[in-house]
Amino acid sequence: MDLSNLKTIRIAACDVNGQMRGKRMPASMAAKLGDGSARMPLSTLNVDIWGRDVEDSPLVFETGDADGILKPSNRGPVPMPWLSSPSALVPMVMETESGAPFMGDPRQVLSQVLDRYKARGWQVMAATEMEFNLVDDSDGTLGHPANPITGRTLDQQSVLSVAELDAFDAFFTDLYDGAEAMGIPAQSAISEAGLAQFEINLDHQNALRAADDAWLFKALVKGLARKHGLAATFMAKPYEDEAGNGMHVHFSVVDDAGNNVFDNGSETGSELLLQAVAGCLAAMPASTLVFAPHGNSYDRLIPGAHAPTTAAWAYENRTAAIRIPGGSPKARRIEHRTAGGDINPYLMLSVVLGAAMVGIEDTMTPPPASTGNIYDIPDLPQLAPSWADAIDLFEQDPLMARILPPMMIRNLVMTKRQELAGFADIPQEKHWLSWLEDV
Template identity: 35%
Template sequence: MTPTDDPKRWLEQQGIREVECLVPDVNGVLRGKTLLTAKFLKSLEDRAFYLPSSAFLVCIDGRYSGSNDEGFAYQDPDMRMVPDVATLCLAPGAGAEKAYVFADAFHMDDRPWMASPRHVLRAVLDLYHQRGWRAVVAPELEFYLTAPNPDPDRPLIAPVGRNGRSETVQHPYDMAALEEFEPVIRRLYDYAATAGLPLDTLIHESGTAQLEINFLHGDALPLADKVLLFKRMTRQAAQQYGMHATFMAKPIAAQAGSSMHLHMSVVDEAGNTLFAGRDDADTEMFGHFIGGLQKYIPVRDLLGEDFVQTYLRVKSVEVDLFQSVVTSWERDHLLLKV
């Protein structure tokens, strides 16, 4: 049985007492509320589940950004939250008897609250659907494991591995170096399996205690949700072993930056790729896709790379040779953005 079939029965079978309703903001921060299971099930019936609209006005540093409409910002009206029961999953890192679910934000007249990234992405995917297409993606996430750092003014350092020492030099693709963090990795894979995250391969990246995880290909919206859950579970798994995990773009000045690579393709209703012909040659559509990326990536960067950390990563090409700053394209060229 899946949660979509019968949410109440699924929750009972799993022994769930609390449900965290997650609302991603534009920064990828999971906001929301925790509900007792009975309250959650009641909200599915009476739709009386609300969150202040200011949840979408919070900056990455926790301060409120304000609004162009001062009256709106002062009133801070509620949004109606509608849980997406298809996203219900166990929350293995958050304690026993707890589940996660993503929720969508709506106005009281049922219009989508378009500051919600899930609505924005769904609207883009609808444009594909109208043409009989489906976008397929596969994310790759880079992150650092670090030693606990209670003083934010002190630089981050690598954690102590199983051999009792911290990494001081780079170990890209080094299996012995990866093994140093085997307890955290095993816990993370266990969490992911419990929550249904489609993880694939794992490597040691260029930085000290920097790792990269690959996801299997799939639909964009469910994978976007699962990426956010993966980040949370990674931090939980690291804390279980006295470490921290960070997905910041440039957490250590003299080390490689972290990013999220995104493999993308488009298929038709029969599942046939639209970027390559039968002879495996590039199609005209593929050329237009590349051209569109070259045109719009600089604009996207204004929205997606607006944090100090991201700017430092872009600026540090002389330190991080794999930092992509050029919008030209070529096959198998890691220094290009496309």
């Protein structure tokens, strides 16, 4: 992207909650970003949902709140179509003073997980399905938006309705134009089960790029919605009586020759696929905190409510947490369906792909594939039932210690415990204000 005609740019790295933390600066400084002149406290990537320092964080009290060095990732600069004046965003990664990757940076954590695949001569290809709601918060409540054509407030679900998509055509036209300008491979859009709930699929690509694009896409959706007089939210469960928002990820692994290692020419998939499935299942209960990182996330994890609540897998079965889609064996892949729309894409992919690698490393064997309605099958391993339980399980689990670096485990646990305590002091009916656009 040509920055010569811009006055300002933004630089930002991803914090533990998936929020952008960074700076606005003159565009003339862009040429100097690669030399390490951009600095920011390491603790900035470990603040809570309200942007507050985490109490007793070692990043603050043991290091004197030391600076980290921000370096451009290979994913920018990109335009920011939601702003009224032209600008660009340069996505950054955090390094320590010594030049080592900072393991409190979620993008650096995912890079480390992917290095384990690279060491085997493999590359992970991934695609995400992004669900969100358009909402009207103009009167201080979380309300349904008006149909832009009729002016009447939406009052009923309209699954796969082309008419509902067309009613918001101006928004979606800007969204696709913005995604194209940012290099985000947005594919089909559908109207989902909830009121003004939509899903847009992002195409298969290198897994790190897929995480980058999911992160950028969330910012694009939320920013453009405001330009159209609405709000957009990826909250896991905006409305109690309607379907929640998920973020499914499809992934496959290709070798140096371009062969899909999950493909053995059959419908069942290769031994490597089964080992990866087994690893994902083994890590799933303790991964709940990453898949459901906020208090609102647990309103979505209800049996029978279109969200998996148990660690089960199946072929072509959308009630399972892990689904192996049909189709050509060459496209054999794993669909991981547990995460809510409110996740941090880097941490979610780190946990999913790290668990799959542990399954491969340990040559794990999954239980037999489930059939029928998974919600009716007793005695399956359960996801953590509450936010507090998820924090404890995540902190103590030995598989998590093999997947994520100790710093990220510690930082996420401390952040979530602070948020859990903070929400106890906020009236329940006001909780949504903290999550509406910050997840």
